[in-house]
Amino acid sequence: MAxxxxxxxxxxxxxxxxxxxxxxxxxxxxxxxKCSAHYAGGIALINANLHLKNSSIIGCGSINGPAIYTQGxxxxxxxxxxxxxxxxxxxxxxxxxPSANLVFKNVTFEDNIQKFSNSYLEHEWRHSGAAVTVADxxxxxxxxxxxxxxxxxxxxxxx
Numbered sequence: 001m002a003x004x005x006x007x008x009x010x011x012x013x014x015x016x017x018x019x020x021x022x023x024x025x026x027x028x029x030x031x032x033x034k035c036s037a038h039y040a041g042g043i044a045l046i047n048a049n050l051h052l053k054n055s056s057i058i059g060c061g062s063i064n065g066p067a068i069y070t071q072g073x074x075x076x077x078x079x080x081x082x083x084x085x086x087x088x089x090x091x092x093x094x095x096x097x098p099s100a101n102l103v104f105k106n107v108t109f110e111d112n113i114q115k116f117s118n119s120y121l122e123h124e125w126r127h128s129g130a131a132v133t134v135a136d137x138x139x140x141x142x143x144x145x146x147x148x149x150x151x152x153x154x155x156x157x158x159x
Contacts, residue, residue, distance in 0.1 A: 011035035
């Protein structure tokens with residue numbers, strides 16, 4: 001993994017690699033709460049892997065940054081946890097750009113309503129996706145995303 005100083009990606013965790021070898025940590029029992037950065041409210045993954053276990057991301061959203069932001073080739077396994085109220089103006093709880101393998105097992109997505117914005121009205125992908133938004137730029141490399149949801153729950157509470 002690379003050592004970086006970055007003030008725009010990953011408010012709680014920035015996990016990055018140079019892209020030659022996908023590597024990354026296992027985070028078990030982590031609670032990320034009320035974090036915000038320009039491009040990732042909670043966790044930014046850039047050409048990296050992450051195994052997130054028994055963890056929660058709560059209230060981690062910003063203008064452009066949802067709970068989890070991916071860039072480049074990313075492998076994410078989220079095994080048991082919750083993402084609550086963690087969206088942005090451009091995406092739902094998870095933003096994928098442009099290539100990722102994501103597996104969510106027993107994850108609850110709660111109250112992740114994408115914030116409304118009048119910006120970029122011509123880009124549909126910027127205005128949809130409460131749980132996951134896949135970016136489809138005309139100038140980006142081919143989008144290659146694999147998503148698996150096993151025993152996941154998606155709902156809006158009555159708060």
